[in-house]
Amino acid sequence: MTTPRWLRRTGTPRLEFGADYNPEQWPRAVWDEDMKAMKAAGVTIVSLGIFSWARLETSDGEFDFGWLDDAMDLLHANGILVDLATATASPPPWLTAAYPSILPVSPDGRVVSPGGRQHWRPTSPIFRAHALRLVRAMATRYGSHPALAAWHVSNELGCHNVYDFSDDAAAAFRVWLRARYSTLDALNAAWGTSFWSQRYGAWDEILPPRLAATHPNPTQQLDFKRFSSDALLSYLRDERALLRELTPAVPVTTNFMVMGETKGMDYASWAADVDFVANDHYVTPGPQAHDELSFSANLTGNLAGGRPWFLMEHSTSAVNWQPINVAKKPGELARDSLTHVAHGADAVCFFQWRQSAAGAEKYHSAMVPHAGPDSAVFRDVASLGDRLRSLRSVAGLSRTPSPVAILFDWTSWWAAELDSHPSSRLRYRQEALDWYSAFLDLGVRADVVPVGADLTGYAVVVAPMLHVVPSSLAERLSAYVSGGGHLITTYFSGIVDENDHVWLGGYPGALRPLLGIRIEEFAPLLDDEQVALDNGTAGTLWTDRIDVVDASTEVLVSYKTGEMAGRAAVTRRSVGPGSASYVSTRLGPDGLVPVLDSLLSRAGVVSELPAEVRGRVELAVRGPVRFYINRTDRPVELAGIAGAPAVLGPREVAVVAA
Numbered sequence: 001m002t003t004p005r006w007l008r009r010t011g012t013p014r015l016e017f018g019a020d021y022n023p024e025q026w027p028r029a030v031w032d033e034d035m036k037a038m039k040a041a042g043v044t045i046v047s048l049g050i051f052s053w054a055r056l057e058t059s060d061g062e063f064d065f066g067w068l069d070d071a072m073d074l075l076h077a078n079g080i081l082v083d084l085a086t087a088t089a090s091p092p093p094w095l096t097a098a099y100p101s102i103l104p105v106s107p108d109g110r111v112v113s114p115g116g117r118q119h120w121r122p123t124s125p126i127f128r129a130h131a132l133r134l135v136r137a138m139a140t141r142y143g144s145h146p147a148l149a150a151w152h153v154s155n156e157l158g159c160h161n162v163y164d165f166s167d168d169a170a171a172a173f174r175v176w177l178r179a180r181y182s183t184l185d186a187l188n189a190a191w192g193t194s195f196w197s198q199r200y201g202a203w204d205e206i207l208p209p210r211l212a213a214t215h216p217n218p219t220q221q222l223d224f225k226r227f228s229s230d231a232l233l234s235y236l237r238d239e240r241a242l243l244r245e246l247t248p249a250v251p252v253t254t255n256f257m258v259m260g261e262t263k264g265m266d267y268a269s270w271a272a273d274v275d276f277v278a279n280d281h282y283v284t285p286g287p288q289a290h291d292e293l294s295f296s297a298n299l300t301g302n303l304a305g306g307r308p309w310f311l312m313e314h315s316t317s318a319v320n321w322q323p324i325n326v327a328k329k330p331g332e333l334a335r336d337s338l339t340h341v342a343h344g345a346d347a348v349c350f351f352q353w354r355q356s357a358a359g360a361e362k363y364h365s366a367m368v369p370h371a372g373p374d375s376a377v378f379r380d381v382a383s384l385g386d387r388l389r390s391l392r393s394v395a396g397l398s399r400t401p402s403p404v405a406i407l408f409d410w411t412s413w414w415a416a417e418l419d420s421h422p423s424s425r426l427r428y429r430q431e432a433l434d435w436y437s438a439f440l441d442l443g444v445r446a447d448v449v450p451v452g453a454d455l456t457g458y459a460v461v462v463a464p465m466l467h468v469v470p471s472s473l474a475e476r477l478s479a480y481v482s483g484g485g486h487l488i489t490t491y492f493s494g495i496v497d498e499n500d501h502v503w504l505g506g507y508p509g510a511l512r513p514l515l516g517i518r519i520e521e522f523a524p525l526l527d528d529e530q531v532a533l534d535n536g537t538a539g540t541l542w543t544d545r546i547d548v549v550d551a552s553t554e555v556l557v558s559y560k561t562g563e564m565a566g567r568a569a570v571t572r573r574s575v576g577p578g579s580a581s582y583v584s585t586r587l588g589p590d591g592l593v594p595v596l597d598s599l600l601s602r603a604g605v606v607s608e609l610p611a612e613v614r615g616r617v618e619l620a621v622r623g624p625v626r627f628y629i630n631r632t633d634r635p636v637e638l639a640g641i642a643g644a645p646a647v648l649g650p651r652e653v654a655v656v657a658a
């Protein structure tokens with residue numbers, strides 16, 4: 001566990017502003033233009049050297065730091081801080097040519113070729129030795145450079161290489177398994193290897209879940225996901241340990257990817273290993289685009305323990321890696337940035353400073369687009385720089401906890417979406433996001449917190465699709481409810497323990513006593529099916545045949561159509577002053593609103609927003625500062641909110657200090 005630190009810098013606190021800076025892609029004369037434009041935009045920090053290994057170590061052990069010395073000095077002369085990458089993100093061609101064994105291997109045994117980026121095995125000792133040699137050289141050369149504000153380990157660890165099925169991975173997986181289980185008997189029991197003749201008699205027989213004739217063992221798959229996240233974490237720790245040894249005064253971070261469906265890295269277990277949390281976020285287009293951004297920023301803030309964090313990357317406009325890459329609409333650039341700030345970001349940075357003319361990301365937006373500084377994007381960037389300067393008093397403020405929490409659990413995400421399940425359509429993060437949208441629609445602030453978070457102080461806790469519930473978690477949730485808390489959970493929750501073994505006796509397994517219901521059989525729906533509920537909403541994806549088995553459990557909503565017609569769809573069990581509720585179908589944000597509304601009012605939770613703006617305005621609070629974010633594309637009247645403007649324009653954000 002590290003004591004949280006922020007950038008190494010002097011002067012009064014401020015919100016940092018900047019981008020990934022890749023000067024090596026440009027002639028030297030352009031660098032001088034960059035400095036002028038950075039100053040015009042109000043840039044305070046850049047991330048440098050992220051993909052520079054091939055330009056820094058030109059052949060095995062031969063370093064060429066001249067150009068980076070020049071860039072560091074130039075940035076310092078212009079008063080710009082550097083978040084310096086260790087430059088290990090993408091191995092150079094000489095390394096993969098000499099040591100092809102560092103290349104990752106797919107489940108079906110194909111070796112990933114160089115030519116893209118991040119083509120390295122997290123468990124390769126050869127890769128690690130070369131990467132750490134570079135880290136040592138970087139730390140030795142730049143550790144006391146006055147521009148250096150932080151170390152940026154690698155880049156988006158696991159973005160392309162989280163799952164590697166190579167022999168190196170197999171060997172490291174066995175070491176990890178021995179540490180977890182100690183004995184083969186314990187592993188055989190946990191993996192349920194009596195099934196399908198899978199019993200292991202020696203550690204060396206165990207492999208990663210490579211391409212199999214049919215569904216690979218689910219616990220093996222789950223453990224491989226745990227192991228793969230841990231393997232990257234162990235790599236992060238190795239770089240960090242060396243940096244700590246050589247440059248103890250310089251804080252170390254790495255950029256997480258809390259966004260969309262990126263799910264390979266259990267960041268709840270990584271957050272304690274960085275001096276400050278940094279995240280990259282790119283918008284997923286669609287009706288919940290803004291909500292998803294807010295959800296990710298919120299979760300990132302809570303991974304950071306409520307303390308300020310660093311938005312390392314987002315985009316000024318379009319990306320280049322979605323099937324169709326839409327440009328941001330007017331106001332979106334600022335709203336996206338300020339929503340991150342509202343949820344605790346003290347730095348707003350982009351990928352990247354100057355849009356590349358060559359390479360795979362040449363159609364990805366940047367602070368300086370292809371059109372140059374005489375462009376709408378650059379003017380928006382500069383005005384964001386001004387806005388962030390005017391908000392400098394926000395810097396350092398922690399997030400103010402919300403009255404309610406949504407639990408987020410990487411293990412349940414992994415396990416619920418494994419193959420060979422009642423439905424392959426379940427989407428863990430989507431269900432959690434739907435609840436978050438429903439809270440936004442009701443104007444109630446919610447914290448998205450890792451499952452291990454302290455629940456004290458939350459009046460309501462929602463645990464969407466909390467599939468994996470070890471007995472210790474069931475006890476924690478039970479204690480929370482007995483202590484007067486209101487728990488809400490959903491379909492496919494409480495079903496298995498940490499080994500992915502089903503809790504027997506009826507579903508929802510570990511949560512059955514708490515919820516006072518019993519389900520004998522799941523009843524997932526086909527893609528085109530939906531069922532009507534007696535509160536006027538409709539469910540899709542899933543239903544359950546619920547028997548109410550406890551006198552304190554009431555049926556709040558029933559199924560009106562389908563096989564479950566007349567049976568309970570939503571239940572609530574009173575436990576002293578607390579309660580435990582269950583939602584057995586996918587309602588989506590619109591359908592969740594009435595259910596949530598009634599559960600919140602019974603729990604005594606009320607919106608902090610005036611009734612007229614609820615749903616259209618998102619509220620986030622950092623101490624004395626309140627952020628009012630227009631979620632819509634239309635103006636919203638803010639009458640009644642002291643200190644706020646009378647009207648919040650489309651996609652605008654008002655920041656009001658008490």
Ligand code: GAL
Binds near residue numbers: 313
């Ligand atoms: C991130 C990455 C950046 C850039 C960006 C484009 O995954 O860290 O280097 O590729 O995406 O959106």
